[in-house]
Amino acid sequence: MTKETGAGVIAVDGPAGAGKSTVARRLAAELGFLYLDTGAMYRALALKALHEGVDLRDEAALASLLSDTTIDLYPAPEGRVRVIVDGADVTDHLRSPEVNASVALVAGFASVRSEMVSRQRDMARQGAVVMDGRDIGTFVLPDAEVKFFLTASLEARSERRCQELTRLGYDVSLERIREEIQHRDLLDSSRPYAPLAMAEDAVLIDTTHMEVNEVVARMLAICRHRLG
Numbered sequence: 001m002t003k004e005t006g007a008g009v010i011a012v013d014g015p016a017g018a019g020k021s022t023v024a025r026r027l028a029a030e031l032g033f034l035y036l037d038t039g040a041m042y043r044a045l046a047l048k049a050l051h052e053g054v055d056l057r058d059e060a061a062l063a064s065l066l067s068d069t070t071i072d073l074y075p076a077p078e079g080r081v082r083v084i085v086d087g088a089d090v091t092d093h094l095r096s097p098e099v100n101a102s103v104a105l106v107a108g109f110a111s112v113r114s115e116m117v118s119r120q121r122d123m124a125r126q127g128a129v130v131m132d133g134r135d136i137g138t139f140v141l142p143d144a145e146v147k148f149f150l151t152a153s154l155e156a157r158s159e160r161r162c163q164e165l166t167r168l169g170y171d172v173s174l175e176r177i178r179e180e181i182q183h184r185d186l187l188d189s190s191r192p193y194a195p196l197a198m199a200e201d202a203v204l205i206d207t208t209h210m211e212v213n214e215v216v217a218r219m220l221a222i223c224r225h226r227l228g
């Protein structure tokens with residue numbers, strides 16, 4: 001049991017393309033937990049801001065937009081998540097190159113993060129959740145019973161993301177993806193408010209040379225040992 005949440009809260013942090021979402025939803029399914037993708041919440045706000053022509057450098061405008069936006073995460077088959085914004089399903093639009101290029105800017109503002117963190121803590125209050133992002137183990141849910149920090153080489157993360165976007169039908173180059181990931185990593189780790197960071201009590205897993213099943217198996221064994 002944790003101060004701010006019920007029993008069974010697992011945090012999964014790490015940089016872009018490390019494999020967080022893929023393994024976190026598999027882990028949640030194996031444990032019968034709810035999977036909460038906090039990155040999808042920031043992506044949803046960036047998508048709405050792009051759609052409504054809001055200046056992505058205007059913190060007040062973005063904070064006001066968020067205060068007038070509902071973002072709901074619903075479980076979907078295979079542990080996936082449907083993202084509903086103001087009642088509309090936007091899931092399939094959250095990983096476009098435009099959103100990828102904008103989300104870290106939107107997520108960098110303290111007033112945006114403060115509201116997002118408040119909503120994320122509310123989502124975790126009942127416990128039995130696996131929550132992934134950049135600041136979960138260090139800031140959003142510091143009392144989580146189990147914390148993981150996934151990483152991988154820039155090359156591996158770039159190749160994975162490039163293959164993923166190509167499969168989704170986007171016309172992207174490995175070089176452009178590498179640059180986007182490097183830029184997003186810099187923004188995510190250098191922001192003053194709740195930056196990308198590894199919690200001191202997190203288990204570090206470098207997935208560069210690991211298969212998805214191997215990563216999930218290792219995390220599941222640790223969770224079952226820690227949670228009993």
Ligand SMILES: Nc1ncnc2c1ncn2[C@@H]1O[C@H](COP(=O)(O)OP(=O)(O)OP(=O)(O)O)[C@@H](O)[C@H]1O
Nearest residue numbers: 015016017018019020021022160164207210211212
């Ligand atoms: N261990 C792995 N080996 C090979 N491919 C992987 C591995 N883990 C994840 N992938 C693939 O890499 C891509 C990115 O994975 P995923 O979206 O889970 O990363 P992420 O850390 O959540 O990234 P982001 O934070 O940008 O959402 C996906 O296509 C996924 O299938």
Ligand SMILES: Nc1ccn([C@@H]2O[C@H](COP(=O)(O)O)[C@@H](O)[C@H]2O)c(=O)n1
Nearest residue numbers: 038039040042103104107133134135184
């Ligand atoms: N807890 C979080 C989660 C995400 N972000 C920002 O959103 C971007 C997209 O996240 P993905 O996991 O979907 O790639 C990410 O690069 C961060 O800029 C965040 O700030 N905090």
